[in-house]
Amino acid sequence: MAYKITSKCISCNLCLSACPTGAIKIVNGQHWIDPNLCTNCNGTAYSVPQCVATCPTYDGSVIERKDYWESWFHTYNKVVTKLTKKQDYWDNWFNVYSQKFAEQLQKVSIPDGIER
Ligand code: SF4
Ligand code: SF4
Numbered sequence: 001m002a003y004k005i006t007s008k009c010i011s012c013n014l015c016l017s018a019c020p021t022g023a024i025k026i027v028n029g030q031h032w033i034d035p036n037l038c039t040n041c042n043g044t045a046y047s048v049p050q051c052v053a054t055c056p057t058y059d060g061s062v063i064e065r066k067d068y069w070e071s072w073f074h075t076y077n078k079v080v081t082k083l084t085k086k087q088d089y090w091d092n093w094f095n096v097y098s099q100k101f102a103e104q105l106q107k108v109s110i111p112d113g114i115e116r
Contacts, residue, residue: 002038003049004064005031008057015051015061020044024051033061058082 005024009031016024016031021044023037033051040063041049051061059078065071 001040001063001065002035003033003040003051003061004035005033005051005061006059009055009060010057012056014054014056018050018054020046020050035064 002023011031016026019038020041021037021039023034023039025032025034041047046053049061049063055061063074065074
């Protein structure tokens with residue numbers, strides 16, 4: 001299985017020079033990965049596919065899956081991971097906000113005779 005460029009590609013060209021095998025080309029104005037040259041970056045100095053690592057979009061370059069259900073589960077897992085991370089983001093945001101708010105409350109001077 002090789003990687004392929006998707007419709008999410010914004011033609012930034014970053015992956016062109018990043019690909020260690022020169023597999024990424026522009027054909028008829030579209031970015032395209034030659035499956036005969038793409039090695040999934042195996043056997044190179046990189047531990048992750050460079051077209052994915054350099055792509056500024058979420059999935060401008062993805063592994064091409066021949067099997068429908070394999071592809072379906074891959075997309076499902078990515079979406080779930082994305083949503084789960086978002087949940088973490090808002091949990092963290094709320095925790096930091098609450099902590100900062102509590103710190104600010106501690107700094108507020110209370111007039112004499114009023115209990116906190
Ligand atoms: S996975 Fe690696 S070899 Fe294949 S197109 Fe992407 S950067 Fe090039
Ligand atoms: S890095 Fe991503 S957005 Fe940029 S040309 Fe390559 S696939 Fe397209």
